Amino acid sequence: MATIRDVALHAGVSVTTVSHVVNDTRHVSLEGRTRVEAAIRALGYVPSAVARSLKSNTTRTLGMLTPNSSNPYFAEIVRVVEDRCFAAGYTLILCNTEDESSRQSVYLKVLAERRIDGLIVVSTGDDEALVSQLRGLPMPTVLLDREIDDPGCDLVETAHRDGGLLAVRHLLSLGHRRIACIGGPEHVSAGEQRIEGWRLALSESGAASDAGAMLWRGGFTSQGGYEAMHAILRGAHRPSAVFVCNDLMAIGALRALHESGLRVPDDISIVGFDDIELAAYTCPPLTTVAQPKHLIGALAVDMLLERVDGRRREMRKLVLQPELRVRASTARFTPQSP
Numbered sequence: 001m002a003t004i005r006d007v008a009l010h011a012g013v014s015v016t017t018v019s020h021v022v023n024d025t026r027h028v029s030l031e032g033r034t035r036v037e038a039a040i041r042a043l044g045y046v047p048s049a050v051a052r053s054l055k056s057n058t059t060r061t062l063g064m065l066t067p068n069s070s071n072p073y074f075a076e077i078v079r080v081v082e083d084r085c086f087a088a089g090y091t092l093i094l095c096n097t098e099d100e101s102s103r104q105s106v107y108l109k110v111l112a113e114r115r116i117d118g119l120i121v122v123s124t125g126d127d128e129a130l131v132s133q134l135r136g137l138p139m140p141t142v143l144l145d146r147e148i149d150d151p152g153c154d155l156v157e158t159a160h161r162d163g164g165l166l167a168v169r170h171l172l173s174l175g176h177r178r179i180a181c182i183g184g185p186e187h188v189s190a191g192e193q194r195i196e197g198w199r200l201a202l203s204e205s206g207a208a209s210d211a212g213a214m215l216w217r218g219g220f221t222s223q224g225g226y227e228a229m230h231a232i233l234r235g236a237h238r239p240s241a242v243f244v245c246n247d248l249m250a251i252g253a254l255r256a257l258h259e260s261g262l263r264v265p266d267d268i269s270i271v272g273f274d275d276i277e278l279a280a281y282t283c284p285p286l287t288t289v290a291q292p293k294h295l296i297g298a299l300a301v302d303m304l305l306e307r308v309d310g311r312r313r314e315m316r317k318l319v320l321q322p323e324l325r326v327r328a329s330t331a332r333f334t335p336q337s338p
Contacts, residue, residue: 002043011039022047061091062304063111064120065104069096071220071248072276073293074122077144080297081120088305090117099124099185108133118304123148124187140307144300147189154307156299156318160190163289163322164197164243167271169204170287170324171241175333176269177207180214180239182228182249191220194245194273214239218249225249229256240333241269247276247288254282254329265331275325284328292320 004022008015013032020026021036028036039045062085066074078094085092093116095107104124111119119141123130134141134153141153171179181198184191195215216231218224225244229252232239244250250272257264264270264284272279275290299318306312 002045004045004047006043007036007039007045010043011035059115059117060089061093061114061116062118062120062301062308063093063095063114063116064122065095065097065107065111066122067097067099067124068220069094071246072278073246073248073274073291076276076293077297080294081301084298084301088301090305097124101129105129105133108137112137112139118142118308120144120300120304121153122146140304142300142304144296145190152315154303154316156296156303157190157320158291158296158322159319160193160322161197161200163273163291164194164245165201166197166322166324167243167273167289168198168201170326171243171269171271171330172201172205172207174241174269174330176239176241177205177333178214178237178239178241179207180216180232180242182225182232182242182244182253183215183217184220184224184245184249185217188220191245198243218252220246220249222248222252222255225252226256227252229253230260233257233260233262239268241271241330243271243273245273247272247274247279247286250286250288250329251278251282254286264329266334267336269330269333271330279325280327282329287327287330288325290323290325292322295320 004015004018008018011018013036017028017032018036020028021033064078064081066078068074082092093111093114097104097107101124116139118139119137121141122144123146131148143153143155145157147155147157168179179202181195183195216228218228225248228249232242242253244253250270253270254264257268262268270286272286272288275288279286279288303316
């Protein structure tokens, strides 16, 4: 592999001159610049990103931690983040934590050692070690989607509780009163806020007398929703509607209902959360609470670059409003014949 000394020797100039051409740090005559650039092409020289970052104190690289790269919701946001970073002249290092706090901790250390300029984090959940790690990082950080206690960094997320309210108020408006909920793991703040919205909507309507017995949990996966729905159907009193706290679990729930011979929405109505692209292509198309994914990803990058570039010092918290997407998985409640 060619070195900067090889380029200097080939071009007949000093190493310092090559460095100035590569880093554009000082005027070099047209003749000298032409010879250096020709030598770079001839030798296939690639400047050391590490050496350049040490000189400039910047790597033009951002990092992002996501909890589950197989979840289309996060994949859709990552696509926006990566496009936004690329357009701004930054590359993105993506790390998937698989919702494991130990893996999250390791990746944070690795990214810090890579001297990235900024970091976007979707946390694994209520991890006390994460707070202290984030406080010790030398680069600006933006939390996305999931809050943590006292993070000391920027945050952009959806109003998850309001989304739960939207979903359950929609079901209530259709005449449903026995509305179950399939929530996510207990340690994830976004999921807990959605469940809170479910409880509040039931309380407002006076339909919350047995709400505690109507809550099941899954792992924010299709398998989790599938197993939770089968558990619901084994119960003594079947609900007429179910609010499912993410679309992947809702897809699993639809499969369980189909296997059980129940029709959606004739026998039971389903509402999801996220509005992933697949939600419009389920059978039937899924009514769901839409998170503004494109705006979330774009704002996360913009907020981060404001801090990286020194244009802002104070912390910001942006909470965006969700919207209900009514499709064919919900219908007016019809009492079943005995």
